[in-house]
Amino acid sequence: MMSGAKKQAANIDVRMFEDVSVLRRKWQAALRPGEVLARYEDVMLGSLGRLADHMMLLKRDHGAFAVSRTGRYAQKWLGDERWDIPIEALPPDCVTALTEAAGNAIANSRPYLATAHSMRDGMVRTYDVLALPTFSRWGGTLVGAYVNERGAQYNLLDAIFSTTDGGVIALSTIRDATSGPSDFQIVHHNQAVAKLLNLADRSLQWQRLSTFEHPLGSEVVIEQLKAAVAKNQGSQFEIESDDRNLQLGVTVFADILSLVISDVTPLKRREASFRLLFDSNPIPMWVFDLETMAFLKVNDAAVQHYGYARETFLQMKVHEIWPKDEWVSYTRLLQDIDKTCQSDRHWRHVKADGSEVCVLAYGRRLTLDHREGYLVAVVDITERRKAEARIAHMAHHDGLTDLANRALHQARLRDALEAGHALGERVAILCIDLDLFKNVNDSLGHHMGDHLLQKVADRLRSQVRGNDLAARLGGDEFAIMLAADTSPKEASDIAVRLIQALSVPYEIDGHQVVIGASIGIALSPGDGTSSEELMRNADMALYRAKQDGRGVHRFFEREMDHQAQQRREMETDLRRALAHGEFELHYQPVVDIASESISGFEALLRWRHPDKGMISPAEFIPVAEDIGLIGPLGEWVLREGCKEAANWPSEVRIAINLSPLQFRSRNLVQVVVSALANSGLPPKRLELEITESVFLAETEANIAILHQLRELGVSISLDDFGTGYSSLSYLRSFPFDKIKIDRSFVKDLAKRSDCVAIVRAISGLGRSLNITTTAEGVETTDQLDWLRAEGCNEVQGFLFSAARPAAEIEQLLLRFGAWESRAA
Structure with a gap:
């Protein structure tokens, strides 16, 4: 029959899979025809019942995720009850899981189910994290994240590193007037001692060791204790008792001795458990010698993940899986680590095929076969780093044309204006609007319009040089920033070339498409010293160009500002x-x-x-x-x-x-x-x-x-x-x-x-x-x-x-x- 704990774990697993299915169906049902993402209001608002406790709301702010709202279970998982905080403020394991799940969900425009491993206070828990990408009219792209524990938790540190509870006895030294220490009296002990020695608790207190009918009172043990007192130096030795081996550790404090008794049999069982958890763990793990840096043990997951044969692995040293340019820095890092390490640093490792992976490393000092070693577990975050890079690129580039978006354009423009002001150089902005583009969308469809925008972007890219930047501001509006010191004539010549380049017919899916372009130009500092002012004035010049018949370029004039004010009025x-x-x-x-x-x-x-x-x-x-x-x-x-x-x-x-x-x-x-x-x-x-x-x-x-x-x-x-x-x-x-x-x-x-x-x-x-x-x-x-x-x-x-x-x-x-x- 299944135990209560196993039944509970099974129920958790079944409920978790039901929750994931429910949320996926809810997201799919909310996906409207023609839309890439379901709307936030349709997925996340309304009756979620108990699922609301397991939900988090993530939003992107300048390319990074932030936690906007959290349910009670989610707060417990995060270890943080605050709302509206950057994701970096959370524990690294939560950051890793959430960033991977949300990043993949946004990149693929589909719900994404990720597995998260968390180790806190020695407890290893496995969680399922389901990310639901949504779109809101007031918040842009929002990700709803569901989290729930999968099955039972286990204490990895206890299973790998801990020993059984030891018996502790405090002994006082009994001395003869002439010959020195002759016997030892028990003045205190913990409860584990009686159990280890199979003696009644009351028979131990204040007893002399020489009166024991137990190996602990043997002449051999007493002589070992006398030698420790005489040398004022601790020691360690073993004795046999019944069918068990007991390990005794002696510490000397003048005439007081501390005797720690450990049962070797449970220790050996723990070593077997260590081998089981180490060898079968799905996380790549190894033990290396701190002195020689040689690998002492590697588990199957490490062999499979890194591609080295086990025999090869065990003949290597740790630095051989590091890129050569990191040998010195990584060696210095290992020398500085403490007994335990949960590194938030990203380590580069080299696999057998020469490819590099990026990992997070978790480790602990231990003794294996009487050798000082270090146990290391690694989490491969290569795909997560790639997803983060994709997300960072998406945050600053237009999804259709891959040109810089408005945010990146504004940031680069501010930098160029600061540099230009310091050097006394001009920065030019060309605002570009496509003529007759709406006719293409209306007559040939938005699909054809998207293809056309991509080809326009290619032509704009071919026209920019050096630190110049081409950007798509939205719809059929583009901009080019000329960062180098630009004269009005140079800006005019570039505008003419752009209009000519964009007006050449396009061949798209068997159709010949003809459009044009109108351009408005503004130059700093005369037309503005801030990015906002320069863009606003370039846009007014563009409006004049379109009024003047399209297919032309116009420079900003102060009269245009007056007309704009009249329009606002x-x-x-x-x-x-x-x-x-x-x-x-x-x-x-x-x-x-x-x-x-x-x-x-x-x-x-x-x-x-x-x-x-x-x-x-x-x-x-x-x-x-x-x-x-x-x-x-x-x-x-x-x-x-x-x-x-x-x-x-x-x-x-x-x-x-x-x-x-x-x-x-x-x-x-x-x-x-x-x-x-x-x-x-x-x-x-x-x-x-x-x-x-x-x-x-x-x-x-x-x-x-x-x-x-x-x-x-x-x-x-x-x-x-x-x-x-x-x-x-x-x-x-x-x-x-x-x-x-x-x-x-x-x-x-x-x-x-x-x-x-x-x-x-x-x-x-x-x-x-x-x-x-x-x-x-x-x-x-x-x-x-x-x-x-x-x-x-x-x-x-x-x-x-x-x-x-x-x-x-x-x-x-x-x-x-x-x-x-x-x-x-």
């Missing part, structure tokens, strides 16, 4: 404007050509700034999109527009423009339903205008939203038709109710035959597909006549009216007769 004002009700809607009539009556109004957003007056939508709409305000702003437009349209005649519709960014929130349908419900406006009177950019990203999801809106009864109109590069495909993707002809074609309708041809083609397309066509920007009667002749259905523009406030809608409707028809 507008961002602040925009956030305040919505809360303070500074926005209003104006409405431009849409006229039906056949009936010459108003068929609807297009709602146009206006911003009446309290200090600056009316601000054009062309100025603030892009800013609102950039800062994430377009969602609530668009929702306000829908509510306000529907509420106003509910007061118009029943046949008059309202058209409201949607930003492509409004589709990202995925609640657009609910917003439209709410606006219609609150206003009471019938869905058939609402027309939503979109541009083809809605189809450039997440096309399937956006088309699904458009179908949901159309099922409500809302009309969908395609605005600015004909200005994109693939508009006809969109007409096949979705059954639009209306297409709007861009004002750029209407403007020159009477002057250019190509404009006439385009309008004719769009109108014909609309008739064929049963789609209403509306022309924008009509300003003259000639333009109106041309549009009527080409079969256009609706028009809008200054010829009829500019956009007007809601208060003037009734007058417009009266002018076109719609209000009277409502009254009728």
Whole structure:
């Protein structure tokens, strides 16, 4: 039958394996499609039950791990109850296990199960450490680590080095007046003595040795004790008792002797146990002679791990497994070690095949076969060191391109600026943004975009020299630091070469991809003396380069800083404007050509700034999109527009423009339903205008939203038709109710035959597909006549009216007769 201890160990093992399986399944279940790592909130938050006591949360800080949170069992294992501490503050065995497990989990983006050996106070315990890599929006990459003891623990030091409890007797010397010591009297002894001598405890105290009917009272023993007193020098000898051998150690303190009795039989059993634990231990171990440095014993694990035959091993000396460049330093270290050693130093060892490994060494002095030796156990941490190196590299390099990341770039830039300031030299920063990269992602997919970024990185690497540094800052943004003293002309020449190099077509998976690059340049100290200031100004120069047509480079100018301040001011004002009700809607009539009556109004957003007056939508709409305000702003437009349209005649519709960014929130349908419900406006009177950019990203999801809106009864109109590069495909993707002809074609309708041809083609397309066509920007009667002749259905523009406030809608409707028809 299994003992209680073994049953408990078995239960621990079974439960541990169940825990590991549960956590692995929980991690796999939390892994969302398209994501590499499961989210922290899905794995680590929620009900973990008793597993929470065994969990630790690790986070990376500047390339190193830190312990953020710990459960009660984990705290006991770590020997530390503190939170938010660097991993280096923990015991080395814990650091080794956690770093290996977390490093491999992050490197492979999968849960990783590691085995940890811990030896504290002589107790050897084996633990399983499961690392679960996760990603959190607020904490980046986080690792949840589960730890639990595997099976029973054992006391290695006791098993290898300890002897049985010895009997201790204190003897007083009895002297004759003439002949010196004649006998010895027991004045004190421990409990082990009676057991060792098989005598009753009470028969020992105050007895003389010569009265014993036991080998301890023999003449031989008494003579040995007399000699020790006479010489005032201890000794050691053995006697036989029954079927046992007893070893006696004598220490002399004047007339008082200490006699230590040890049973040799248990000692021999311990030697057998030592051989068992030594030879069968999975950890490589050996014993070497402290004087000759020769190997005395090696276990099977050492033979297998190092690759030397046992006979060869036993003919070698310790220094032969050290690299030659470490012989002197390692020999000095061995001379300085104490009786025990748990080294936190990394030792380099050479295996039989010449390869090097990195190990941690643990040792203890001992006597083997009457020779002073040193027992050593080693833990190979070569893979852990490689993992640490990989983690350190990952912490400072971009995972996709292997260029320096933003953190390394900023650190190197700070160093270069300090050195440049001391030497009076300039440092240049080139901020690079890829032109047309978004089109590659949207048309060919993110996989192709990733390949393209890797090839761009290769070309950037080929352009840097010396201490210059190429980095990827994120997305399609790159930077090159020119650390050597750089003149404006040199920086300009390099920028030209970079633009040329990056603009050469790329061959990727059978596709020829053409992109370009825009570059902003800033030079210290004139454009900034800190890394933050220099990068900010280079980024402003890049923004100007993109404004100036892309494919060019621009140097930072102080006027750019002024413009940036204006932009920041507008961002602040925009956030305040919505809360303070500074926005209003104006409405431009849409006229039906056949009936010459108003068929609807297009709602146009206006911003009446309290200090600056009316601000054009062309100025603030892009800013609102950039800062994430377009969602609530668009929702306000829908509510306000529907509420106003509910007061118009029943046949008059309202058209409201949607930003492509409004589709990202995925609640657009609910917003439209709410606006219609609150206003009471019938869905058939609402027309939503979109541009083809809605189809450039997440096309399937956006088309699904458009179908949901159309099922409500809302009309969908395609605005600015004909200005994109693939508009006809969109007409096949979705059954639009209306297409709007861009004002750029209407403007020159009477002057250019190509404009006439385009309008004719769009109108014909609309008739064929049963789609209403509306022309924008009509300003003259000639333009109106041309549009009527080409079969256009609706028009809008200054010829009829500019956009007007809601208060003037009734007058417009009266002018076109719609209000009277409502009254009728």
